[in-house]
Amino acid sequence: MKYVIWGASHRGRILYDLLGKERIAAYIDSDPAKRECSFKGCPVIDYDTYKEQYKEYVVIISMVFGGGVTDLLERDHIFYFSLEKCPPEFMGYGLSRARQTLSGKKLSIPDNLILYGSTLYTVLVYEKLQAEGYENISVFLPSHMNEEKRVLFSQVFPDICIVRACETEETTVLLTEKVKHLEAELSRASVIDIVDWTLYVPGYHNDRIESLKDRHKEKRCFIVATGPSLTYEDLECLNKNREFCISMNSIFTCFPNTKWRPECYVLLDADGVLVWKDEFYKLNDVPYKFIADSQPYFDYTPLEDSWFVYHSILDDFSIKNMLFSDDFSRKVYNGSTVTYVCIQLAVYLGFKEIYLLGVDYNYSQNTKNHFTDQQEPDDVFDGINGQNRIQDISYTAFQKAKEYASEHGIKILNATKKTHLDVFEQVEFETLFCE
Structure with missing residues (x-):
């Protein structure tokens, strides 16, 4: 094929x-x-x-x-x-470490089994097992798949045996597609999850990040994004008041013009890793630097002592169900915006008051989108209506962050001066400091 x-x-x-x-x-x-x-x-x-x-x-x-x-x-x-x-690794997230760990590794899988799923990964696993000599393999298409797609699947892959619910009792199911719940007909089946690779790659867990958990319990912090409403006066105010700050992406381009530095720097974007790799030295005086394992064509090894490499997840399931990580040391959900990652980090560090600054939330290809003149890799949207699509997803992510915070006694407030983000309660930045 x-x-x-x-x-x-x-x-x-x-x-x-x-x-x-x-x-x-x-x-x-x-x-x-x-x-x-x-x-x-x-x-x-x-x-x-x-x-x-x-x-x-x-x-x-x-x-x-x-x-x-x-x-x-x-x-x-x-x-x-x-x-x-497919698993997030197919989009590059953690792919390098997964390859190192899983290369040559074989799971103990019984001969008579059913693959649950309808994805590219399902087909590739089916082909792989056939090549290894497995003969009694079939596929169970999830109930969310409509009839037209089922027919098309059968036409495109005529050699794949599709089974019905009545044929699945007391068998082994290989899970190749993430779903909230398996169909009731599969309740008696033995399930092996091979779609969640975090189960098989111990290297995704960063014990150095784990040592930071709740280090700033009950305190407040500022997440400083790079929107055009951010000013040098804002940064000087944060510096003067010694506020704990988490920032991101191209923020280092402002460093020559300010004494302010964030305590934490976060990088998520795979393209950003390559675009900015030669400028990482500018972050030497930032105490805690976090970088996603999103770029399979970058060697993270030289950074392992001075940076915290975290496992980022972006896939259809985590977006449609908008997941929020309660263990930053093991996995972090993308949410289509690095600010969402920063919120998950702030929560993991133990902060109870989180203020957003520079989150203008007004993306346009025709206007200035950032504090400095630096264009960021994610300013270039792919596909059709990419800008609206990404913004819709990030809005849902912010709603999830608010929901999670509310359930855990955490306040997230928006101190951005000119913001289009209406999810969080807005506060005036200047009122947050004593005279």
């Missing part, structure tokens, strides 16, 4: 490495410049060319949350896989 990858960029490269060139027929990309040359030696085409010449191949959407193209494919009744329905 060959595939066509939608998106000739970072995650398209990851898929190239996971699948191999021989399994990729072409890449689809809306950028005309990319279509003028190949990507990893594979042709780059537009959607019309796909429909005319490549329609026999299954599409894998590599952009985050479908990139807005799922509606096009469903309109044209084209079967596709979404990358975010």
Whole structure:
């Protein structure tokens, strides 16, 4: 089976490495410049060319949350896989460490088994087990899959044995897709979860981060984002009052003009890791630096003593159910915004009052989006309506943060001067300090 990858960029490269060139027929990309040359030696085409010449191949959407193209494919009744329905490692999160740990490792799996799922990962596991000599393998398609997609799946993969609920009693189920609850028909089955790789990669746990838990219990902190409403006067005020601050991304570009430094710096974006790697030295006087394991093409080894590498998770399940981590040392949920990660860190450190500053929440490709003139990697949105899509997801993340905080006696207040974020109670920044 060959595939066509939608998106000739970072995650398209990851898929190239996971699948191999021989399994990729072409890449689809809306950028005309990319279509003028190949990507990893594979042709780059537009959607019309796909429909005319490549329609026999299954599409894998590599952009985050479908990139807005799922509606096009469903309109044209084209079967596709979404990358975010696979384990987060397929999008690069923790992939390097997972490869080191899992390479050559084999699970003890009985011969007669059922794969639960309908994803690319389901198919790849099925093929892998067949190649290893397993003969009695079948697939149970989840109940959330509508009839049209079930029919398309069977047509695209005619050699995969699809089983019905009545055939699943007292068997072993390999879970290859995350769901809240398995169907009642599977209640008697023995389940082996192979979709949650945190169960198999001990290296995702950072005991250095664990040593920081509740270190600042009952205190307050400021999460300083990089929105254009942030001013140097704000930073000087924070510095003068010795406030504990957590900041992010390109904040270091303001360091030459201020004595203020955050106590914690957080980097999430995979592209940001590569874009800013040569500027990490500017953060030498920041005590605690946290970097996500989101970039499989970056060597984290030199940073392990001076930075805290945390395991970030971004997938369809954690977004649709908007999960919030209560153990930053083991896994952190992306929420499509580094500010959400910072909130999870602040909670883990024990803070009971968290103030947001510089969270303007007004993303536009036509206006200045940041405190300094630095453009950040996530300013360039992929797919169709990427800006609105990311903003919708981050809004839900902030709602989850508010819900979690309320349930745990934590206050999150928005002290941003010009903010479009209406989730949290707003306060005036200047009123937070004694004269």
